Amino acid sequence: MPDYKVYYFNVKALGEPLRFLLSYGNLPFDDVRITREEWPALKPTMPMGQMPVLEVDGKKVHQSVAMSRYLANQVGLAGADDWENLMIDTVVDTVNDFRLKIAVVSYEPDDEIKEKKLVTLNNEVIPFYLEKLDDIARDNNGYLANSKLSWADIYFTAILDYLNYMTKSDLVANHPYLQRVVDNVTSIESIRSWIDKRPKTEI
């Protein structure tokens, strides 16, 4: 079995899909949490000076979605064929577009600009994406692709806390099919066990 290490800050956010996927597959991993003080010295050792980074038998890789897809293949959560993988990839990229649209407002440093952007985000962007994603989850019986569990469900559920944190809301509260996606993922024994034992962090 390969030796896995996840390098990230002491937050869930973009590192959590990796931790969920490794936990799902019962693959032991070193959950390395870097403090803000340690980061400047470590930054130059990371492929693009960013985290999360996954280390597989000493080889460091980056890009959270690419790493998640790789791990999904190791733990049996990829699609059965190219078309199923396309359905998974499409919804994961859509979830990520959604995340970026939230992040660009959440991290806006100018308060006046942020207020303006928040109006569009809350009145248009968030309802649009949630409705589309909820429709997809409805059409796929409580999953995000191919009417069965895949890494798309894991990815969405794992970053949901981060999306909720940025939007100061409970995004799935009024979206019953997305709630079913979350329930389907969090009721898996290995995921449940990870959630129970992981460090408690706000983000």
Added chain:
Amino acid sequence: MPDYKVYYFNVKALGEPLRFLLSYGNLPFDDVRITREEWPALKPTMPMGQMPVLEVDGKKVHQSVAMSRYLANQVGLAGADDWENLMIDTVVDTVNDFRLKIAVVSYEPDDEIKEKKLVTLNNEVIPFYLEKLDDIARDNNGYLANSKLSWADIYFTAILDYLNYMTKSDLVANHPYLQRVVDNVTSIESIRSWIDKRPKTEI
């Protein structure tokens, strides 16, 4: 052979990787170019109200990277195993991060803010990404992953005109290994033939 249609505006940009990949595999496709006048009526028929959209035997899909990966699998430009695919996915996602960092400045509507952002983009972001990508191309003998042709090379080369357009520059001019990537792709007969016959557009 499936019936392929590419729906996009009359520009290269994010549709061009799909057209390159289909051309590479000599897969006939309907190159549907929507005018700005036609778009409002068509928008609601597209999965997320966006293009490019790929239609495969009547089924419409979206997300340019996901569609490119799917087509790469159909034309033999994916990796040989999960690790090779991880290397490809990582560099494609990095190219896309680069594109987004350029686009957010290029599409900034406020001139004063744009001027400020351009300084960081030109002095820090662009040199950083180009150096990293050129190093990758050097380490992979003129390819972006696994020292052999993959859809990462096609993706980069196909959107390069768009990146050059947004930055008003020739991004690979002083990056010899990235220039080799472009040369390796554009010297392929089927790609050459597509470039010669495609509609001439600025973007």
